[in-house]
Amino acid sequence: WAEETIPQKDDSSHWAPTRSSKPIRSKKPAEPEIDLEALLETVSVSGCQCCPSDFIEKSPISIMNAKSHQRLIIKHLFKVGELIAMTGSYREPDTVKTREDWLLYLNPNHAPQSNRGGWIYMNPIKESHGKHITNQDIAQFRYILLDGDELPKDDQLRLLGSIIPSVSAIVDTGNRGYHAWFKLDAKNGEEYKRRAADIFRTLKALKFDPATKLPFYKSRMPNIHRVEADKKIDGMQQLIYLNPNPFSDVIF
DSSP states (O other), rough: HHHHSOBSOHHHHHHOOOOOOOOOOOOOOOOOBOHHHHHHHHHHTTTOOOOOOHHHHHOOOOOOOOGGGGHHHHHHHHTTOEEEEEETTEEEEEEEEEEEHHHTTTTTTTSBBTTTBBEEESSOOOOOOOOOGGGGGGGGGGEEEEOOTOOOOOOOHHHHHHEEEEOOEEEEEESSSEEEEEEEEESSHHHOOOOOOOHHHHHTTTTOGGGSSSOOOOOEEEEEEEEEEEGTTTEEEEEEEEOOTTTTTOOO
């Protein structure tokens, strides 16, 4: 998708065939050189709006009722019988329930949370073992977390709205940015690793954090008030877009 939608600096050397009498060693593909400032200028007039309310209106699943956000994430982004892990603190064990049990629990209860917020593991897990989730615990390799808080929030939305395809959900973190759920649907961990590496060669140039390419990463859970006095944070984690079947299209 990057080659088709993102104007890049001259990168013909990346793809030029080489002739040599010596054996050709496999090289890691070069990261694209993207003029991000020029790209954002293009995006700003391409139809994408940078206001969260525009994403809410564009969402295929109605998310006007904030109280329903937690259940909507569970209902639309996970499948019947899948195990889903959440946490409200890095110091406590993750809480694991099936999709159906979470849907029952979250009406009228809330997802695990603390003054620092709450998180949901984006990919289903294999089993509950009372410890924190790792890569080895992942059962389905469906989503990649995109976190671009090095950029201003408006610029993050411009890229997520008009440049980056396959976005299933966007959650305001209640602070500097957004967590986006990029739908990958890899068959296994090896395919996930390979495709994630390819995708992040471009996303890294767009100032998205490459550390989040691991499948066990968590997203902020919506409808949670995040208050961290030591960091001067007081914001609401909220869902601004939800599309369980984004295919390869961009939002705007």
